[in-house]
Structures are given as structure tokens and as C-alpha cells.
Amino acid sequence: MNESFKNMALAGWGRYKPVPCHVYRPERRDALLALLDGGAPDSVLARGLGRSYGDAAVNRDGSVVDMTRLNRMRSFDPETGELECEPGVSLSEIISVFLPRGWFPGVVPGTRFVTLGGAIAHDVHGKNHHRDGSFSSFVDSIDLWTPALGVVTCSPTENADIFWATVGGAGLTGVMLSVRLRLRRVESAYVTADYQRCANIDAALEAFDATDEDYAYSVAWVDCLATAESLGRSVLMRGNPVAPGRLPRGPAQKPLHTPNRFNATVPFDFPGFVLNPLSIRAFNETFYAMNRPVKDKFVDYDKYFFPLDRILHWNRMYGKRGFVQYQATFPPEGRAGLRAMLERCSVARRASFLAVLKKFGDGGKGMLSHPMRGYTLTLDLADSPGLTAFLGELDRILLDHGGRLYLAKDAVASPETIAAMYPRLEEFRGVLRRVDPDGRIGSDLARRTGIAPAAGETHHG
Numbered sequence: 001m002n003e004s005f006k007n008m009a010l011a012g013w014g015r016y017k018p019v020p021c022h023v024y025r026p027e028r029r030d031a032l033l034a035l036l037d038g039g040a041p042d043s044v045l046a047r048g049l050g051r052s053y054g055d056a057a058v059n060r061d062g063s064v065v066d067m068t069r070l071n072r073m074r075s076f077d078p079e080t081g082e083l084e085c086e087p088g089v090s091l092s093e094i095i096s097v098f099l100p101r102g103w104f105p106g107v108v109p110g111t112r113f114v115t116l117g118g119a120i121a122h123d124v125h126g127k128n129h130h131r132d133g134s135f136s137s138f139v140d141s142i143d144l145w146t147p148a149l150g151v152v153t154c155s156p157t158e159n160a161d162i163f164w165a166t167v168g169g170a171g172l173t174g175v176m177l178s179v180r181l182r183l184r185r186v187e188s189a190y191v192t193a194d195y196q197r198c199a200n201i202d203a204a205l206e207a208f209d210a211t212d213e214d215y216a217y218s219v220a221w222v223d224c225l226a227t228a229e230s231l232g233r234s235v236l237m238r239g240n241p242v243a244p245g246r247l248p249r250g251p252a253q254k255p256l257h258t259p260n261r262f263n264a265t266v267p268f269d270f271p272g273f274v275l276n277p278l279s280i281r282a283f284n285e286t287f288y289a290m291n292r293p294v295k296d297k298f299v300d301y302d303k304y305f306f307p308l309d310r311i312l313h314w315n316r317m318y319g320k321r322g323f324v325q326y327q328a329t330f331p332p333e334g335r336a337g338l339r340a341m342l343e344r345c346s347v348a349r350r351a352s353f354l355a356v357l358k359k360f361g362d363g364g365k366g367m368l369s370h371p372m373r374g375y376t377l378t379l380d381l382a383d384s385p386g387l388t389a390f391l392g393e394l395d396r397i398l399l400d401h402g403g404r405l406y407l408a409k410d411a412v413a414s415p416e417t418i419a420a421m422y423p424r425l426e427e428f429r430g431v432l433r434r435v436d437p438d439g440r441i442g443s444d445l446a447r448r449t450g451i452a453p454a455a456g457e458t459h460h461g
């Protein structure tokens with residue numbers, strides 16, 4: 001590689017076990033291509049804003065290409081909402097430019113600080129998965145640099161196998177250079193939200209099943225320290241878009257603008273003892289008590305979709321050792337598994353400060369896309385002695401109930417676990433054999449889970 005690089009320790013958003021990487025930061029496509037075609041002495045990986053929690057965007061002792069300077073928007077068609085841009089553009093940048101003009105991404109994850117490349121590489125889901133599917137439902141085509149085939153354009157109709165391997169493929173098929181996606185028309189930057197308390201996990205799942213179709217957006221906060229008949233008590237927060245005519249006076253004057261807010265910052269690493277079962281229990285009690293049932297509450301997009309973005313560097317709350325986010329999706333018939341997982345967390349007093357539950361609709365066509373019909377539970381677990389063994393127990397529960405982990409979050413699962421959870425893994429590897437037969441693209445996730453062979457090993461055959 002001919003461009004200058006920096007040696008840096010990189011980690012995912014969980015700040016769990018940083019690894020040394022050679023980091024390049026090209027500003028233009030031709031510089032990027034020169035870098036990639038120049039022939040790296042080691043393996044290479046693209047990285048966005050580093051919001052995947054585990055090791056998907058790190059490459060120990062290898063090269064990492066920071067894509068965030070490749071963030072140009074190229075064209076926009078106001079008839080169709082199709083936007084063409086470089087993959088380092090963040091959803092935050094798209095929202096800042098297009099929301100005031102009445103357009104919004106079709107799917108947004110729980111933070112706006114992700115790049116398009118990152119959103120596609122994990123085929124991210126939002127609070128509307130049960131209605132609209134995941135991010136790839138809104139992607140028309142991708143220009144992708146691959147080690148063996150050079151630059152290929154792929155879409156659901158052109159090089160479709162490469163497209164469906166790239167969507168959810170954790171950056172392993174190549175480096176995205178350009179993306180066409182469809183934005184959606186919106187009339188206002190507000191939802192009307194209904195807040196509903198559910199006394200336990202069964203009540204929450206029943207409420208999801210009975211009424212989720214009535215809502216465009218749906219998510220629940222779960223108290224994962226509650227026990228016995230309160231196990232998994234939850235606050236459901238579901239909403240629908242609002243027409244400007246229904247908004248109260250202030251927002252009605254500027255329906256496509258969200259209020260300016262002061263963002264708090266966590267200025268330093270919290271000592272490890274700050275987040276403990278007692279402090280989390282106190283937080284959970286307060287949260288449950290505060291969120292009284294409400295109907296038709298006007299909530300702006302920032303507050304509804306990205307509540308955590310209001311606290312900058314919130315990942316420092318877990319201290320220097322970092323944390324792991326564990327996202328487990330159970331099929332509809334796996335409800336007992338979900339209950340068993342919550343019981344295990346509560347008995348082990350492995351408190352999650354944030355536990356979130358969503359209902360997924362049908363999975364998409366991405367070979368390694370995470371979502372599948374069912375319920376998805378997300379837990380944040382601080383790194384502490386015994387964590388890996390504990391996560392192994394959770395994996396067992398998940399496997400026994402036909403569930404799967406999310407690669408954007410995972411940091412510890414074994415190759416056998418991941419292979420059992422992703423039935424299209426061989427098909428994915430087949431595409432890698434074509435686009436990267438010599439294993440030039442690499443990541444810690446790929447090596448740890450074996451979803452792609454390590455650099456130097458052959459992909460042939």
C-alpha cells in the first residue's frame with residue numbers, strides 16, 4: 001500500500017479488547033483504489049464509524065481503511081427519492097440534509113452515527129422491521145471493489161449473488177465505493193407514541209403479537225433484573241408517523257425540524273463499580289415507574305429513534321474494560337428460550353443497563369443478514385470475570401431454541417455456534433471464493449468465527 005498509515009489500537013463500540021491495526025484514511029476514490037490495487041502486504045478491511053460493538057471492523061496487525069472521508073453525495077432524484085453517494089456518508093449527514101426537505105432513510109438503527117457502508121455490511125434493522133424489513137430493502141445497487149474481479153456493480157438483478165453476500169456480509173466481499181439507496185417521503189419529523197407497561201415478558205410478547213401491526217415503529221425496554229412473576233417486565237414504546245396538521249402549535253410551524261438539544265458527554269471512563277446490579281436495579285425501578293401508560297404522545301425523530309445519541313461517548317460508562325452487546329433473536333416458537341435467557345441473566349445478576357426487545361418480520365435475502373421472524377433481545381454486559389463462560393451459556397439457550405446471534409454485536413461466539421445459526425454460510429463462502437480467492441480481505445470477526453478463512457489460507461475449493 002502506497003498511502004501513509006497510522007498504527008492504532010482499534011476496537012468496536014463496546015471497547016472490548018482493542019487490537020493493533022494499520023489505519024489508512026483516503027479522501028478520494030482514486031486514492032482508495034490505488035491503495036487497494038497496490039497490493040497490500042497484509043489483509044485489508046473497510047471501516048465506517050466503528051459503531052459495530054464487537055470485532056467486525058477491526059483487523060489485528062492488518063490494514064483497516066477508514067472510509068469516513070469518502071462521504072460525498074453525488075446525485076438525488078426528487079421524483080423517486082434515489083440518492084447516490086459514497087459509502088462513508090453517515091445517516092446523520094443524510095438526515096441533516098434531507099429531513100428538512102421531507103425525506104428520511106427507510107430504515108434507521110438506534111444511532112444516526114453509522115455510515116452507509118456499515119449499515120449495508122450488517123444489513124441493519126430499525127424499529128420498523130416488522131413492516132419494512134431491513135436496510136437492504138432500500139438499497140438499489142452497490143459499486144464494490146473486490147480483490148479478484150475488480151470493481152463490480154451489484155444489485156438485486158445484477159450480480160445478485162454478490163449483492164446478497166455483501167448485504168449483511170460484514171465487509172468481507174470487498175470495499176463498497178458507491179451506493180444507490182431510496183429515501184422515503186415524510187410529512188413531519190414526529191411520531192405519535194403510545195407507551196404501555198407490561199407486567200412481565202409474556203404480557204409484552206402478547207402485546208407485540210396482538211397489536212404490533214397497528215404501529216409503524218415498535219420497541220420495548222426490558223427490566224432484565226426483575227424476577228418471578230415480574231420477569232422481563234417491559235415498557236413498550238410504539239409509534240406512527242404524524243401528519244403536520246395534527247401537530248401542536250410549536251412543531252406545526254416547523255414540522256420537518258427536530259428541536260435543538262444540548263448533548264451531554266461522558267467525559268472519562270467510569271470506574272468499573274459504577275454500573276453494578278444495585279445501581280442498575282435503581283435505574284430500572286425509576287424507569288418503569290416514570291413511564292406511565294400514555295397514548296398519542298408527540299415525540300420528535302431524534303428522541304424517538306436515537307435516544308442514546310444525546311449522550312456522547314456513553315460507551316465510557318462501562319469503564320476501561322469495555323462491554324459486550326449480546327443480541328439474540330428467537331423464532332416465534334422460541335419464546336420459552338427468551339424467558340430462559342432472562343431468567344439466567346436475573347439469577348446470575350448479570351445486569352444489563354440497557355435491554356431492548358423488538359419484534360422482527362420475515363428475514364430478507366442477505367445470506368448473513370441477521371433478522372428473521374421472531375423476537376430479538378439486546379443486552380449490554382460489562383466485561384467482568386466469567387463473562388465468556390456466561391455468554392457460552394446464553395449461546396446454548398439460543399441454539400436450543402433455534403435462534404441466532406447478530407454479527408454486528410458479537411465478540412466471543414465460536415465458529416460452531418455461528419455455523420449452526422446461519423444456514424446460508426456455505427453459499428456465502430462460495431461467493432467469497434469467487435471475489436476473494438486468496439483471502440485478501442480479513443477481520444477479527446472473520447477469523448474468530450471462521451466465516452471466511454484467514455489471509456494466507458486459500459479460499460479455493
Ligand SMILES: Cc1cc2nc3c(=O)[nH]c(=O)nc-3n(C[C@H](O)[C@H](O)[C@H](O)COP(=O)(O)OP(=O)(O)OC[C@H]3O[C@@H](n4cnc5c(N)ncnc54)[C@H](O)[C@@H]3O)c2cc1C
Binds near residue numbers: 088
Ligand atoms: C447506540 C447504537 C445503537 C445501535 N442500534 C442498532 C439497531 O437498532 N439495529 C442494528 O441493526 N444495528 C444497530 N447498531 C449497530 C450498528 O448499526 C452497526 O454495527 C453498523 O454496522 C455500524 O456502522 P458503522 O459505519 O459504524 O460501521 P463499522 O462498525 O465501522 O463497520 C461495520 C462493518 O461494516 C463494514 N464496512 C464499513 N464500511 C464499509 C465499506 N465501505 N465497504 C465494505 N464494508 C464496510 C466493516 O468492514 C464492518 O464489517 C447500533 C449501534 C450503536 C452504537
